[in-house]
Amino acid sequence: DIQMTQSPSSLSASVGDRVTITCRASQGIRNDLGWYQQKPGKAPKRLIYAASSLQSGVPSRFSGSGSGTEFTLTISSLQLEDFATYYCQQHNSYPLTFGQGTKVEIK
Amino acid sequence: QITLKESGPTLVKPTQTLTLTCTFSGFSFSTSGVGVGWIRQPPGKALEWLALIYWDDDKRYSSSLQSRLTITKDTSKNQVVLTMTNVDPVDTATYYCARATQWLVLFDYWGQGTLVAVSS
Numbered sequence: 001d002i003q004m005t006q007s008p009s010s011l012s013a014s015v016g017d018r019v020t021i022t023c024r025a026s027q028g029i030r031n032d033l034g035w036y037q038q039k040p041g042k043a044p045k046r047l048i049y050a051a052s053s054l055q056s057g058v059p060s061r062f063s064g065s066g067s068g069t070e071f072t073l074t075i076s077s078l079q080l081e082d083f084a085t086y087y088c089q090q091h092n093s094y095p096l097t098f099g100q101g102t103k104v105e106i107k
Numbered sequence: 108q109i110t111l112k113e114s115g116p117t118l119v120k121p122t123q124t125l126t127l128t129c130t131f132s133g134f135s136f137s138t139s140g141v142g143v144g145w146i147r148q149p150p151g152k153a154l155e156w157l158a159l160i161y162w163d164d165d166k167r168y169s170s171s172l173q174s175r176l177t178i179t180k181d182t183s184k185n186q187v188v189l190t191m192t193n194v195d196p197v198d199t200a201t202y203y204c205a206r207a208t209q210w211l212v213l214f215d216y217w218g219q220g221t222l223v224a225v226s227s
Contacts, residue, residue, distance in 0.1 A: 001170055034213035036154075043203055043217035044154065055215075087154055091212035094167045096144075096156040 002026050002090050006099035012107040019075040021102045023088035028068045032092035035064055035073045038101075039084045047086075048073065078104070109133035111143070111204050111218035118224050125194050125223060129187040129204030133216075136162045136182040140209045143187040145178070147200040148220075155200075160187055161209055194225045 003026040013019050023033065031051035036044035046055050048064035051071055061076045075082055083106055088099040115127035127145070134141055144159035158178040159167045168176050177190045187204060201222045205214035 036214075038154075043205075043220055044214070045217075046213055046215050049211060049213050089154075089156075089213060095170045096159070096167075096212060098146075098154040098156065100153045 001095055002029060002093060002097050004088055004090055004097050004099040006086075006088060006102050008102060009100065010103040010105060012105045013078050014107045015078055015080060017078045017107075019078050019082075019104060021073045021086055021104075023066075023071045023073070023099050025069045025071075025090055025092075029090045029092035031067045032090055033064075033066070033071050034089050034091070035062075036087045036089065037082075037084045038087065044087060075104075080106075109206065109216045111206065111216060113202060113204050113218045113221040115202075115221055115223065117222060118226065119194050120227055121195055121225055122193055125191040125198070125225075127189045127191075127202055127204075127221065127223070129189075129218060131185050131187075131204075131206070134206065135185065136180060138162060142207045142209060142212070143180070144205055144207055144214065145187075145189045146203045146205060146214070147198075148203070149197070149200040152200075157191075157202075158189060159207065159212070165209075196225045199223065199225045 005024045033051045035048040038044040052064045063074050085101045085103045111131040142161040145157040160178045175192045180187045201220040203220045205217040
């Protein structure tokens, strides 16, 4: 199974900050990676697919990059509504695997 | 408009079999490439993928849970059923169903989730 490791597990940031979350795969997965945002009590929402393609309707302050084993999700200017937990997921091979999540909290 | 909704018991006893149903609308298994999967999330923990079934009846399972899971579909009813045998308290979680496609196996539409507790 491909292991997905996110860092950090949590972070505190202020509105307007630039935030970067990293996701590392235990083996190369090309760009077969997506990012999700999850708010408490809600289902995840897909933000990014193919590592860097923005899902329709997602604000442009979200961006993704990377290929192979290292990927990043960046929020260029954090907004109040962005405080949530973020997950990466690989779909290069089965079984599908998620990272352990990164919780973005208000500083 | 695409919607998915999970249904099933809220409480199951250890060693019993859990059966969950996902009923969806706005898309169909008659469409090439369509798939519906199950993902769970124990309270306060991360997402865990369980199983996925595609329009052509291709089925995929989590490595660690494969022996306990069965996923089936009813194309005429727009439903997907997941059964999990021999449940344990560690299976307590919110169970989500979600849509994916064979060429992009990321979940774009999700149900609201259903919380299942395993307890005697």
